Amino acid sequence: MTRDLSKAVTVDKLTKKFGNFIATDEITFEVDKGEIFGFLGANGAGKTTAIKMLCGLLTPTYGKATVAGFDIYKQTEKIKQNIGYMSQKFSLYEDLTLFENIRFYGGIYGLSGKEIKLKAKNILSKLKISELANKKVRSLPLGWKQKLAFSLSMIHEPDIIFLDEPTGGVDPITRRQFWELIYEAADNGTTIFVTTHYMDEAEYCNRVSIMVDGKIVALDKPSELKKQYSVDSMDGVFQILARGTSVKG
């Protein structure tokens, strides 16, 4: 199988059923290389299931998909080497120092000691926390932890990074600083696949998809979606599309 590098993610009628329940229902979309792709939906709409399939953690019931040019059925190991993942729940090891965390994650992806040292230096100086290298992660404010976790999820320079509600609970300034890190990564050619419940963050994406009951009901640039539904914010779009679904269990 030749590896198609023009698209970061291609998904074709991807479906996952749990018994009678259809978690994702023939979803189809593509994500361009270097794009910031917002993956929105109400709780229980099927986002997590879709992300798990794309990361190679869950086998689809049927449908096709490639991530970084690799097939999600046959090349899950390759996919894992070429993606990064970070969620709000993704936690650094609190009882290890910043540097020890970096060394651990670098080690996982097979970086040499020299490379790790270099990476550590770059990451910490970029986040302006070089002097904290030997401090325990526990002592770090939440915002810094999130930013460090994001940097660590990119330590192996993945093609795509999946961010699952990365900014939950952080203060408004840190949230924006975090998005600047995202922009920077995208500018460097990394594809960003992000979920969020902050609708203003949806506006920061190049394109967004909105999932309702396992189906993608909208997929476009935020500006186009707002025009289409005649509202002035993504929150308005979301309220129109997703309302009525949340009363389901």
Added chain:
Amino acid sequence: MIFQFRQLIAFVKKEFYHIFRDGRTLLILFGIPVMDVILFGFALTNEVKNAEIAVIDYSRDQYSIEITNKIMSSKYFSSIQYFNKYDDIGTSFKNGSAQIAVIFPEGFANKLDHENKADIQIIADASNINTAIMLTNYTTSIINDYQTEINSSVPMLIQPKVRMIYNPELRSVFVFIPGVMALVLMIVSAMLTSITLAREKELGTMELLMITPLRPITIIIGKVLPYLVLSVINSGIIIGMGMYVFNMPMNGNIFVLLAESTLYAITSLSLGILISTKAETQQTAMFVSLIGLMLPTILLTGFIFPVESLPEILQYVSAAIPATWFIEIIKSIMIKGLGIEYFWKPTLVLIGMTIFFIMLSLKNYKSRM
């Protein structure tokens, strides 16, 4: 109202939902005891086949020959050796060519015909305790069968006189099953209660329970009660297995034993509650109750090593372990067939320990985090 009856009922109901919806709890509760008793049991107790028997027949009459033939034709014995003198038995035990010996005294048939009763001596090599027990049991039952066969008209009584040499007190087997019973009841009860309270802490539901009008004692009783019911059922299962799978005798009153088992279960449960007042996570609770209780219970209660052979200081430790006292109670009831007047002391010790554990738990139970 001091006793929150309605709240208690609601709490107990909730606990039963947890228990019956969690396969793991049920497995620990009923699977582990059965598995442990069987595993421990068969590790020491095996059905013996193809054993070798030595016979000294001073009588050589119709009865003694027929009994010898019966023994020979059973599946348990593969070969038979005839000796003329007593000392040869010791030699054959030592070199392993026989594990059991049957001795017919002089005039065996004569005595049986005229006095309607006669003795048979059975000697077993008790250095291998389990084999010895099994073989004597087989041999006596063969003799008993024969006895019923010939007892058509006049009742005749053959009295097997069993003698165990090399280990006349039969340590281990009779100690072993009570030990397993005490161990399993302790672990299961203490572990489950300590885990269930720690789980509420972990899930954050404890925080909500704290600010409800529930009193600490209601919460503790609400936690103990469901597990007590299950532990009593469990004791029944374990006692039953001891009796029917491993042939423990039941010489005393089984209801007294069940009552004592209930008391011991309460002791274990309150110990579990005590552990959980300190343990913040299910993992800690499990670790403390499993490792912290299992090793002392196995090593220091007479389960494996006789308490009398322990160093003096460990004998004091032994006295602080509930299982030590419960093992004594089981032995008194099941083996010795004694009444309560002989084990009121260990019973009182268990009651005292229970009160102590509950008081300490109530003191440790924090109404705040």
Added chain:
Amino acid sequence: MKAIEIKNISKSYGDITAIDDLSFEVNKGEIFGLIGPDGSGKTSIFRMLTTVTLPDKGEAFVQGLNVRTDFKKIRKLIGYMPGRFSLYQDLTVEENLEFYSSVFNTSIADNYELIKDIYSQLEPFKDRRAGKLSGGMKQKLALSCALIHRPEVLFLDEPTTGVDAVSRKEFWEMLDRLRKTGITILVSTPYMDEAAKCDRIALIKDGKILNIDTPDKISSSFQRTLYAVRSADTHQLILDLRSWDKTHSSFAFGDNIHLSLNTDDLKENDILEYIEKKQHSDINVAKIEPSIEDAFIELLKQDENHD
């Protein structure tokens, strides 16, 4: 008498100060919002007021009762929804509600009117295990359980965190209806748009209050002129504005950038001129009213400069 009174409260966990000499009051019948990021001390305030923990220093009162000495009485008057979903996941919706009503010595039927609005949406799923509910439904169940004994004061610690925008909106509509029953509600949230729905809010950071007031007054505490600026390339625009020596602050708000200047001499045209010079297209500059989030960001900025 106030529903809640906090006087110079401090609380530390080891060497971490969670609450730092904090004071505020909540009036009866109002929705009071604690707005701040994770780790700002919101949960510690809740635990202390619900008598789950004790303060190290200071005094606190709920309905005039002291959290140190009258904790048993307080516990009967309050409903609490902790930050983490704290119901029994292996019990069904109905079993959870029944358990909590029994514990408070009441019944679902007795208080059905109060929770009807919320619980009616859950009723079709009353036999479903709580662990199998969606995020929004879990919040509704937790709220029903917290209300089942008709509390006088309701404590809601981040009830909408991790909940989608639609469910969040519905949740606040419920709180609004609850307010009409006269119940006092203390609620915390990291979402700024929810702050506007409270009667009064306190902005918190690092265990300290940055500001307390009505949402309107907090917004208008932002004293500079604020502009919404937009161009085709938002990221580049931020970088360009940040490097401008006239910029006081520039933060992304959706597809706009909220810009304030360090001088009152410049007007929209001057901004437009600067941006055009930086080769941007589709430019739009408009003067806007500041929001709570603008005010909070400004307060956070000032606070960081103090550090």
